[in-house]
Amino acid sequence: xxxxxxxxxxxxxxxxxxxxxxxxxxxxxxxxxxxxxxxxxxxxxxxxxxxxxxxxxxxxxxxxxxxxxxxxxxxxxxxxxxxxxxxxxxxxxxxxxxxxxxxxxxxxxxxxxxxxxxxxxxxxxxxxxxxxx
Numbered sequence: 001x002x003x004x005x006x007x008x009x010x011x012x013x014x015x016x017x018x019x020x021x022x023x024x025x026x027x028x029x030x031x032x033x034x035x036x037x038x039x040x041x042x043x044x045x046x047x048x049x050x051x052x053x054x055x056x057x058x059x060x061x062x063x064x065x066x067x068x069x070x071x072x073x074x075x076x077x078x079x080x081x082x083x084x085x086x087x088x089x090x091x092x093x094x095x096x097x098x099x100x101x102x103x104x105x106x107x108x109x110x111x112x113x114x115x116x117x118x119x120x121x122x123x124x125x126x127x128x129x130x131x132x133x
Contacts, residue, residue, distance in 0.1 A: 001115055006090060006106050007073075008080060014115045015104035016122035020129035022101040026077055026093045027051070028128050029103070032058065038124035040117050052079060080106075089118065 004013045047058030056071040067084045078092035090106030105118040
């Protein structure tokens with residue numbers, strides 16, 4: 001984990017090397033049907049769109065109940081959102097070869113404890129990506 005400057009300001013970067021193509025991991029990040037499979041804090045998703053893009057809205061059920069979300073940006077293998085009106089994690093995928101990538105979450109510094117949840121999510125994303133091979 002390291003502090004990095006992103007288009008949304010300084011964020012803690014939590015990342016993981018994944019032996020799967022960038023496109024496959026990017027699809028997992030964007031696919032709302034997959035979120036409960038990899039997101040430890042996401043129990044369910046209510047969204048009219050399967051693959052998020054800028055402007056996508058919906059709600060996620062967390063252990064605290066249903067909360068609304070809006071995707072605030074989605075370009076160049078990076079998407080960001082706000083949850084209950086609060087800027088939340090960024091999600092991005094960087095190619096490191098034809099069949100490997102680095103999946104990452106950008107965590108606002110005030111939410112630093114959430115980095116542990118993101119690490120677990122990256123483990124699950126890797127397993128999903130490898131199972132779709």
